[in-house]
Amino acid sequence: MRFQGYTRKDGSLGVRNLVAVITTTGCMNEAPKLISRGIQGVIPIGHNLSCSHLGDDLKRSTWTLTNLVANPNIFGAVLIGMGCEQISPEKIYQDIQKIGKPIELLTLQDLDDWDELVKRGRNAAQRMSEEASKQQRGEAELKEINLAIKCGGSDTTSGVVSNPVAGFVADRVITEGGTVVFTETPEILGAEHVLARRAINEKVAEKVLEAARNMERRIMDMGVDLRGSEPTPANIAGGLTTIEEKSLGAIIKAGSAPLQEVLNYGERPSGRGLYFMDGPARTAELLVGMAAAGCQLMVFSMGGGLPSMLPMLPAAPARFPLMPVIKMSGNPEEYEKRKDLIDISVASVIEAGETIEQAGDRLLREVLRVASGQKQTVYEKGTYEEPLLIQIDGPSI
Amino acid sequence: MRSRCLSRSMAPQFSAQAKDTNEREESEMKKAIAMDSKDNVATLLTDVDANDAVQVMLGDKTAEAEVKERIRFGHKFAVKPITKGQHVVKYGEVIGQAVRDIGEGQHVHVHNVESLRGRGDLSNN
Numbered sequence: 001m002r003f004q005g006y007t008r009k010d011g012s013l014g015v016r017n018l019v020a021v022i023t024t025t026g027c028m029n030e031a032p033k034l035i036s037r038g039i040q041g042v043i044p045i046g047h048n049l050s051c052s053h054l055g056d057d058l059k060r061s062t063w064t065l066t067n068l069v070a071n072p073n074i075f076g077a078v079l080i081g082m083g084c085e086q087i088s089p090e091k092i093y094q095d096i097q098k099i100g101k102p103i104e105l106l107t108l109q110d111l112d113d114w115d116e117l118v119k120r121g122r123n124a125a126q127r128m129s130e131e132a133s134k135q136q137r138g139e140a141e142l143k144e145i146n147l148a149i150k151c152g153g154s155d156t157t158s159g160v161v162s163n164p165v166a167g168f169v170a171d172r173v174i175t176e177g178g179t180v181v182f183t184e185t186p187e188i189l190g191a192e193h194v195l196a197r198r199a200i201n202e203k204v205a206e207k208v209l210e211a212a213r214n215m216e217r218r219i220m221d222m223g224v225d226l227r228g229s230e231p232t233p234a235n236i237a238g239g240l241t242t243i244e245e246k247s248l249g250a251i252i253k254a255g256s257a258p259l260q261e262v263l264n265y266g267e268r269p270s271g272r273g274l275y276f277m278d279g280p281a282r283t284a285e286l287l288v289g290m291a292a293a294g295c296q297l298m299v300f301s302m303g304g305g306l307p308s309m310l311p312m313l314p315a316a317p318a319r320f321p322l323m324p325v326i327k328m329s330g331n332p333e334e335y336e337k338r339k340d341l342i343d344i345s346v347a348s349v350i351e352a353g354e355t356i357e358q359a360g361d362r363l364l365r366e367v368l369r370v371a372s373g374q375k376q377t378v379y380e381k382g383t384y385e386e387p388l389l390i391q392i393d394g395p396s397i
Numbered sequence: 398m399r400s401r402c403l404s405r406s407m408a409p410q411f412s413a414q415a416k417d418t419n420e421r422e423e424s425e426m427k428k429a430i431a432m433d434s435k436d437n438v439a440t441l442l443t444d445v446d447a448n449d450a451v452q453v454m455l456g457d458k459t460a461e462a463e464v465k466e467r468i469r470f471g472h473k474f475a476v477k478p479i480t481k482g483q484h485v486v487k488y489g490e491v492i493g494q495a496v497r498d499i500g501e502g503q504h505v506h507v508h509n510v511e512s513l514r515g516r517g518d519l520s521n522n
Contacts, residue, residue: 156440156471159488160430189514194490219515226515227507239440239471241485241505242512245492304471333470350442 001176001364004372005140005296009100012072013144015296015371017135018043018321019128020077021121022069024092025085026050028108029387032080035121041132042125043321046387047288051086052397058086064266064390066092067292069103073322075132076102078124080117083109102128137373143177145371146269148295148323149253150184152283152314153307154231155238159249161330161349161359162301168360169299169367170255170274179269181293182254183277183286185215186230190244191251195276199259207262211278230281234305234314253301265391266292283316284389291322297371298325299363300379302342304334311341312382317389319382324370326377328363343370343377429462431455431476433489438473438505440487465502473505485510 006014021032022045029046036042045068049061065087069077077096081089093105104124111117149166151158170180188195192212199205219226231240240246257274265279266289279289290298300313307314308329329335332347339345344366348354369375429439429451439453445464453460453476464474473487479499484491493510503509 156473160432160440186515190492190512191490216515220517220520223517223520225512225518227512230515236507239469239473239506241473241507241510242493243514244490244512245487248488248490248492331471 001142001172001368003140003142003368004137005144006072006075006135007138007140008072008075010070012294013140013296014072014075015324015373016073016321017041017075017132018073019125019132020045020069020074020322021125022065022077022079023047024065024079024081024087024089026387027082027085028080031118031121033385034118035078035080035125039122039125039129041129044385045322048387048389048392049087053392054394054397057392057394060265061390062087062091064288064292066095067266067268067294068288068322069096070099070101070268071291071294071296071322073291073296074101075135076128077104078121078128079103079105080121081105081107081109083107102131104128140371141176142173142368143272145173145178145297145367146293146295147173147178147180147367148290148293148298149180149182149301150283150286150290150298151187151250151253151301151303153238153303153305154235154240154246154250154301155303155305155331156240156249157238157329157331157347157350158301158303159245159252161356162303162328162346163249163253164356165328165330165346165349165359165363166253166299166301167255168356169363170253171257172360172364174255174257174273177272179272179275180254180257181263181269181275181277181290181295182251183265183279183289184250184281185211185278186219186226186243186281187247187250188212188276189216189226189230189247190242191247194248195251195259198256200261204259204261207278208259208276211262211276234307235303238303238305253299263293265289268292268294280391282389283313285391287313287316287320287323287325288388288390291320295323297367298323299367300325300327302327302329302331304329304331308334308338308342311378313379317382317386318384319386320388321380324377325379326363326366326370327379341378343375426450426452429453429474432487435486435489437475437477437479437486439476440473441468441470444468444470463502465500466504468504475499475501475503475505477501479505
């Protein structure tokens with residue numbers, strides 16, 4: 001299975017060709033907007049992190065930002081630092097240089113003047129945009145895809161139709177030598193034993209169980225019933241009764257391949273095959289974690305109800321240009337109402353006797369069409385720019 | 398691995414139904430799907446009214462059931478009686494426990510089932 005993509009110097013394959021203007025600290029979030037404004041193919045990236053975080057949160061933010069810039073959809077980046085922040089702009093700059101990606105670093109500390117920083121930033125972004133525009137798409141194979149799979153706005157059709165269809169595509173990508181990443185630790189509660197049985201060894205199995213235990217312990221420590229958050233009120237309206245039911249339906253989206261490893265949030269897979277990322281289900285943080293893992297695009301398996309009425313994704317930034325997201329629904333009624341907001345419907349499995357395999361083949365063709373740039377997804381058309389959210393576990397100081 | 402079997406075997410199921418069912422009456426019958434032979438609930442693929450007959454599909458097999466109340470598309474009903482405290486089983490796995498007796502054909506949802514996981518509300522006080 002072939003498609004058209006952009007080959008990067010580190011051997012990875014982009015499905016989009018973006019220049020990112022990205023801050024190392026949330027203090028500088030205004031700069032990428034001013035710098036990128038009006039320049040073709042240049043996207044501003046601000047985020048929630050600054051020196052207001054401690055320990056593991058700081059470490060995670062550094063590797064997540066580095067891996068985000070390393071995402072193959074990004075041709076090059078202009079890194080904007082304050083200069084005094086704990087998240088080291090120099091370290092990110094050096095790590096990106098090592099993989100041969102065009103990168104420029106500007107800090108307020110070095111330039112000592114905000115207007116000068118914006119002016120130089122715009123010059124750098126303009127130069128990089130011109131270089132990027134010379135890139136051509138070339139032949140690529142499915143094995144070069146790192147596919148992220150998420151489910152959201154789940155109802156009972158998710159576990160019966162759209163997640164099995166996503167799982168079929170996950171298996172196909174992995175059979176062809178590609179990689180699939182799924183996450184959402186709260187949504188393995190009640191299904192972790194099923195997932196652990198698929199781990200390639202005892203160590204990985206134990207990591208799955210540990211991720212679930214840690215998540216459940218944190219919920220227990222809050223002294224609350226998870227219900228209302230998992231399943232959400234919208235999930236419950238759609239027929240999902242408990243987190244166990246939601247989880248058992250949710251893990252089907254990742255197909256049936258052996259589980260290679262449990263990744264930290266924002267960590268890149270070390271090989272090919274199926275990977276589980278230990279991270280939140282909330283779409284905002286999840287998108288960043290998946291893009292940092294090197295995923296070039298995501299399949300979002302959608303149920304129905306109010307979340308499917310959104311042109312964007314539930315609990316997500318209105319725009320996330322780093323990674324195209326394909327919205328798929330298997331709910332016949334909801335699709336009829338909101339055709340323009342869903343990229344692909346697999347409701348015909350319920351309505352017209354289409355098999356999971358046939359629907360899966362259609363989804364795979366859609367993935368390749370989006371990957372080749374022949375189609376812009378609904379979610380790519382969002383306009384409102386807002387800072388990305390990176391996972392935080394500890395206190396905000 | 399069970400979920401693989403499900404995701405694969407359910408699919409031909411739907412199409413096989415459409416093809417094999419020549420009799421108009423049967424093809425128009427309301428449908429539900431069970432995910433595993435151990436399940437004591439099935440998921441409805443249409444809205445149903447009280448006393449509707451429903452065709453429950455499980456793999457290659459189908460069985461008939463009667464629902465006892467109006468239930469919405471995507472929601473579950475009991476295909477066997479479930480007594481208070483008994484596990485509710487879907488996908489061949491435990492999805493919670495009944496908080497009251499649930500009769501065959503009755504709606505199974507948050508009003509009569511509780512989760513066994515993430516119950517911080519029961520942990521300390």
